[in-house]
Amino acid sequence: MRENHVRESSILHERRSFLVASAGAVAWLAAGGLPRVSKAASPHVLPPLPYAENALAPVISANTIGFHYGKHHKGYVDNLNKLVAGTEYADSTLEKIIHDTAGKADRTSIFNNAAQVWNHTFYWKSLRPNGGGEPPAALRRKIEASFGSVAACKKEFASAAVSQFGSGWAWLVLDGDKLQIIRTANADIPLTSGKKPLLVIDVWEHAYYLDYQNRRADYVNAVLEKLLNWEFALQNAS
Secondary structure (H helix, E strand, C coil), rough: CCCHHHHHHHHHHHHHHHHHHHHHHHHHHCCCCCCCCCCCCCCCCCCCCCCCCCCCCCCCCCHHHHHHHHHHHHHHHHHHHHHHHCCCCCCCHHHHHHHHEEEEEEHHHHHHHHHHHHHHHHHHHHEECCCCCCCCHHHHHHHHHCCHHHHHHHHHHHHHHHCCCCCCCEEEEEEEEEEEEEEEEECHHHHCCCCEEEEECCCCHCCCCHHHHEEEEEHHHHHHHHHHHHHHHHHHHH
């Protein structure tokens, strides 16, 4: 009898211990006891296009926009998020990343992807359906003061875009109080040299090759005459 009593007491004690432990475990889990799985920070998102993918046709087809925006631009955003995850740039703005990594050999990949995200976002805004034509009066006066005429500005813009060797960009920029046309190669960006971008034409092959093959000049002239967003340039110049 004595042995049975001891055995029953032991069983009751084990049950009470299990229930207490179980209750404690539930409370611990409810309080967040399990370690959280950390996810790579992804602060940068693909900005929406300012228009539908087919809105720039026939100058730039929906097919080109689909690849250029949906594959190339998105790829730069995705790559940037992977590259900055867990680094000192994880929570930085795009502009700060560009500023802090420009010219640093060990940060070239981060700079290239960050700058390309910025460049492409700016490029889409530099275009609009039924664009081209004459700039607004306030911008036209600035253009005439710097280039002599709108026609001269467009001619220099086209020349810079067509003559850029390899991949790159042609820009209308504000340098102090004077407008200039400049070129940059690959992912380079006027911001790093203190110039203020007003407009840009992308002359990487993926910007035009599906529609124009090797006829870069035709693409550039069509953009200048039919898509260039002079109102966007005026906003940036203000």
